[in-house]
Amino acid sequence: MAPIIGTNSQNKIVIIGGSAGGGEIVDYVAQALLQILSGAPPLAALDAGHVSTARSHSSGLVELEMGRGIAELAEPLMARGHPIRIGALQSGIGFLVWKDRWLGAADPRRDGNVFIGQISGPQSR
Numbered sequence: 001m002a003p004i005i006g007t008n009s010q011n012k013i014v015i016i017g018g019s020a021g022g023g024e025i026v027d028y029v030a031q032a033l034l035q036i037l038s039g040a041p042p043l044a045a046l047d048a049g050h051v052s053t054a055r056s057h058s059s060g061l062v063e064l065e066m067g068r069g070i071a072e073l074a075e076p077l078m079a080r081g082h083p084i085r086i087g088a089l090q091s092g093i094g095f096l097v098w099k100d101r102w103l104g105a106a107d108p109r110r111d112g113n114v115f116i117g118q119i120s121g122p123q124s125r
Helices: 022-037 042-047 071-079
Strands: 004-007 012-018 062-065 084-087 094-098 102-106
Touching: 004 022, 012 022, 022 042, 022 094, 042 094, 042 102, 062 071, 071 084
Parallel strands: 062 084
Antiparallel strands: 004 012, 012 094, 094 102
């Protein structure tokens, strides 16, 4: 669900990503993509704490991952009226990013293994 393939201005594939994780997949992929596009190395982006609203439906619930520095958002979010749950948010996210070579990362919360072989550069669609 919600895999992403991004291209550059020459229509070459330069970023590929996706995740396991149920309803939170869209949150995980979007958060990692934003961090990578902001310059974070892939592993740092995938290792960052998660925020999810996948279970909020109409309640406004915001889930914050414990133990990764993101739970500090609880107080400001509660001040805005959001109910908060702090707990485990385990994704299975993985990304490949082209930066003069392919850089790969897999979520260290799970397997955390990446293998890249026989890819020489950005690929055409």
